[in-house]
Amino acid sequence: MELKDKLIASYVAFENDIDTSSDIHEIRSKAFQNFEGLGFPTKKLEAWKYTSLNSILKQDYSLFPNKENSIQLADVQKYFIHDIDTYKLVFIDGKYSSFLSETTHDTFDVCLMSSALAKPKYKAVIENYFNKIARKDNLTSLNTAFANEGAYIYIPRNVEVEKPIQIINFTTGSEAATMLQPRNLIVVEQNAHVQIIERHQSLTSNPVLTNAVTEIFAAKDATVDIYKIQNDHKTASLIDNSYIEQKSNSVVSVHTFSFGGNITRNNLNFYQRGEHIDSILKGITIIEGKQHVDHHTMVQHIEPNCESHQDYKGIFDERSTGVFNGKVIVNKEAQKTNAYQKNNNILVSDRATINAKPQLEIFADDVKCSHGCTIGQLDDEALFYMQQRGIPEKEGKALLMFAFANTVLESVKIPEVKQRIAKIIANKLNVKMGFEL
């Protein structure tokens, strides 16, 4: 059975199983109808011109893994940023694992989407924020239709969360193929501050398809830092849809580190609803084999005096494919906007491909908008210089590549995350170096 038909067939059972009486039911059924009409995106759609999902849609995914799967902390500890104390929200095959999680707190809410959707305590927040900015496109609608579990984070006014929150989705591989659709909601109230680390990890090489949707609301003066670490097995595919709404004076940064996975698609959308907002979108992509990473960013400047900064670096080896599609929209009212977009790529192999489409749509005249996109190689002279001084070619190349990607790493605020990424990069480049920071 086609995946689409399978999803359609299982929808009624899913709804009956959860509940059909709540307000969410209506949102779900609307989204479901939407998906039913649209189906999965094809390459004929401009937004999917360079990314085909055909190969991963062929798998016979298990939509609701039944068994309760437990995993030992020792087996998965390496996937956590474990050298610092953090809050943890851990999901195993889409189900919350209270054993691995750590959410004790009293000043803010870190809990499960399923309970947030069900309990009256959270009703006001859900009504105000749930599914408000998520786009009604095919994959987001699909996620909304099956929205049930995921992270729910609510940070009240003036609260500075003292340690980062990790959200980790494990797939055990107990099924031949698994499809997961986590749904996250993060609301950060006025002057609050939070750092979130997000990771999707499969524990075997059984195919996984994750279609995640995260909605983030940053109120006035809020600061939100998101780090997405994508270093999964090469059989796992990820479609990560993030929607971020910012109010005046807020600062939101999203760092995406894409090293693993089969097909990875990052849809990152920013809506600036206020003045003096800063949005930061950065990413490092280092892939090889037949991997495919597609960064699809969109920043909509709606009101005046805001800024956005984008910096994406990519290194592509073997037969990998990289896509960067960055869109900056400046509305008529958004005067004095400063929008910067940078995308630099290195092709290491003759069979690697990069498709870039940095896009500007500008309707206001008093703005400073620029984008730059380059595709090139490592500097032979720099490499020669290092070789002259006794640094072997491989290490020299790795150093140059690390330096190339470092502008993105520099702005990571958690040192342990920085170190972890540096380690993964060293691993990726097959060198035993620390890249002292």
Place this chain on the structure above:
Amino acid sequence: MSKYTEDDLEQELKTKEYKYGFYTEIESETFAKGLSEEVVIAISKKKNEPDWMTDWRLEAYRVWKTMKEPEWANVHYEKPKFQEIAYYSAPKAKPKLNSLDEVDPELLDTFKRLGISLDEQKKLANVAVDIVIDSVSVATTFKKSLGEKGIIFMPISEAIQEHPELVRKYLGTVIPTTDNFYAALNSAVFSDGSFCYIPKGVRCPMELSTYFRINEGGTGQFERTLVVADKGSYVSYLEGCTAPSRDENQLHAAVVELIAMDDAEIKYSTVQNWYPGNKEGKGGVYNFVTKRALCETNAKVSWTQVETGSAITWKYPSCILKGNNSVGEFYSIAVTNNHQQADTGTKMIHLGKNTRSTIISKGISAGKSQNSYRGLVQISPRAENARNFSQCDSLLMGNDCGAHTFPYIEVKNKTAQIEHEATTSKIGEEQLFYCNQRGIDTEKAIALIVNGFSKEVLNNLPMEFAVEAQKLLEISLEGSVG
């Protein structure tokens, strides 16, 4: 001195009317409206074309019937009704003329009002002009001196009669009839255009030039241009247009094919000033053009365009860099005002080794217009050491217009070096203030800044043409450019 603010400028831009709006009364012979196989055959008959040409047109027509209009461009307009267009219009047959004195005085007057004096151009500009009034060439100058060098420069309809082997060999090789909707339409119904052949090793001694005019109300104009530069030759080709003010939308779907063989160089410059519609956005020309060049080994093709007219512009002059070491260049200024919409750019397809391309695109939008750059840079797996530099700058005037950039970069070779940058800005208050301080009034200052902004492109136009281009820029942004 009264204070000249940007609001004043906007006001002026809004109220400015098309200067070249007039209509020449010449007896025309026009086909009934509509398109069918019969019409295609009739056009071919009218032109006294050989059978292969008729078949070629019919094939294109059959393909066209199965095609849909492209809708991906960032322009919005009422689609032309293809059955309500007359597909052939020509001034009534007149005896062939040998000198300008024999040309219809009314026509000569038209040219004078356009600022193109043939005599003057003959003497001063050293330009051979192949004038096209509504699809049929009526005067060709300098043909003789070109003939001495073996250069063929004539209306394509005549070329089909006189040099069928050349036309047949190259027509449709760069842009096949099946290429796109408008190219197919053009292939089926094109009435005339220019054909140019430069023999091996010949450097064309003068700029070749064609002036296009749309004249008869309600007729679409479908020009076909074919330029073939044989090995080691050089030619600079100019194309320029103005159209009279008309209310109904006029369709213009031209096809231009350039073939630059080994070591040849073609410089193709365009100044386009079709009627852009009035300030409410009514009327105006739809300009859907397909232009493409094929570059063989060591060949170079350079497209330069100044686009100021047309209600809708849809145009992507492209280079297929097939041969090793070939070079493609694209320099463009696109000015949109009032309700004009432009979606223009280029495609650089790198196939050969060491191929290089440069893209410089300057967009100026004012009024309620929308100006888009859309470009593709494609490096194929075998194009070693390909190099591309792209720069797209936009200048916005006023708060109702938009500037958009849609660059596509597709690279499949690791030795490629690609740079793309784009900026959007307005004329800075500081810049104006600086000029004012030094005694330059605001109007002149704006002219200075716009000129500076466009300079990189204007510099690439041939001398004679740069003057005309500047004139058109001035008219398009009248009041702002001194």
